[in-house]
Amino acid sequence: xxxxxxxxxxxxxxxxxxxxxxxxxxxxxxxxxxxxxxxxxxxxxxxxxxxxxxxxxxxxxxxxxxxxxxxxxxxxxxxxxxxxxxxxxxxxxxxxxxxxxxxxxxxxxxxxxxxxxxxxxxxxxxxxxxxxxxxxxxxxxxxxx
Amino acid sequence: xxxxxxxxxxxxxxxxxxxxxxxxxxxxxxxxxxxxxxxxxxxxxxxxxxxxxxxxxxxxxxxxxxxxxxxxxxxxxxxxxxxxxxx
Numbered sequence: 001x002x003x004x005x006x007x008x009x010x011x012x013x014x015x016x017x018x019x020x021x022x023x024x025x026x027x028x029x030x031x032x033x034x035x036x037x038x039x040x041x042x043x044x045x046x047x048x049x050x051x052x053x054x055x056x057x058x059x060x061x062x063x064x065x066x067x068x069x070x071x072x073x074x075x076x077x078x079x080x081x082x083x084x085x086x087x088x089x090x091x092x093x094x095x096x097x098x099x100x101x102x103x104x105x106x107x108x109x110x111x112x113x114x115x116x117x118x119x120x121x122x123x124x125x126x127x128x129x130x131x132x133x134x135x136x137x138x139x140x141x142x143x144x145x
Numbered sequence: 146x147x148x149x150x151x152x153x154x155x156x157x158x159x160x161x162x163x164x165x166x167x168x169x170x171x172x173x174x175x176x177x178x179x180x181x182x183x184x185x186x187x188x189x190x191x192x193x194x195x196x197x198x199x200x201x202x203x204x205x206x207x208x209x210x211x212x213x214x215x216x217x218x219x220x221x222x223x224x225x226x227x228x229x230x231x232x
Contacts, residue, residue: 010152017152017159024159024166027185038177041170048163048185052192055156059199064210068188071218075184078225083177085229 012058019051035090038083042076049076153200160196163189180224187217 026044030037049072056065089095167189171182191210198206 006149010148013149013152013156017156020156020159020163024162027166027170032173038175038181041178041181045181045185049188052188055192056195059153059195061195061207061210064191064195064207064214067211068214071214075218075221078222078229079177079180079184082180082225082229083175087175087177 009058012054016051016055016058019047019054023047023051038088039080042080046072046076150200153196156196157193157200160189160193164193176228180221180228184217184221187213187221191217 023044026047027041030040030044034040049068053065053069053072056062056068084092087095164186167182167186169182171179171186173179173182191213194206194210194213198204
């Protein structure tokens with residue numbers, strides 16, 4: 001009887017390993033230029049989660065498998081929700097109209113503001129260099145005359 | 146007996162592949178991709194710890210795996226709520 005149980009365990013573990021390898025290849029090979037690639041990767045993550053739950057159960061860790069089975073949908077939904085609210089300019093019409101500004105979240109700053117501030121800093125430095133060079137040129141002109 | 150050990154070793158190899166994949170995903174530019182990668186990495190390391198402890202009979206790895214799963218979940222939820230903003 002125990003031999004049959006061990007065979008079933010090893011079969012489940014091998015199935016989980018195959019699913020994990022297939023999901024890993026899928027995660028790596030999906031084209032990142034696709035439209036909703038984040039949602040596709042979260043979908044593939046569901047396959048990894050189920051494979052790991054099968055492996056937990058096959059390894060006699062029913063508690064870990066049950067806990068992760070309960071927690072898994074919350075994690076996937078939270079990640080998809082966060083991406084939709086912060087970065088998804090294709091599907092979220094609010095982000096499309098706001099042109100990168102996120103008023104609901106103070107932790108996210110649009111990249112355009114960052115680039116603008118960077119350009120202002122660079123322009124200040126450039127102006128200071130120009131002033132310095134102009135002054136040196138004037139001195140040289142005085143020396144020549 | 147040997148079949149079970151071989152299957153555990155195959156699972157460990159698959160988990161190493163998954164961990165490398167998760168690290169590669171975490172290195173993307175997008176913050177959401179980093180979130181997905183860290184979530185996968187937490188799960189893969191927890192399962193690898195359990196499998197390792199089943200092979201070498203190390204008991205305390207179960208507690209580490211349980212803590213990893215619980216705190217990984219909490220960290221993912223908190224980071225996702227910060228990223229998504231409060232309404």
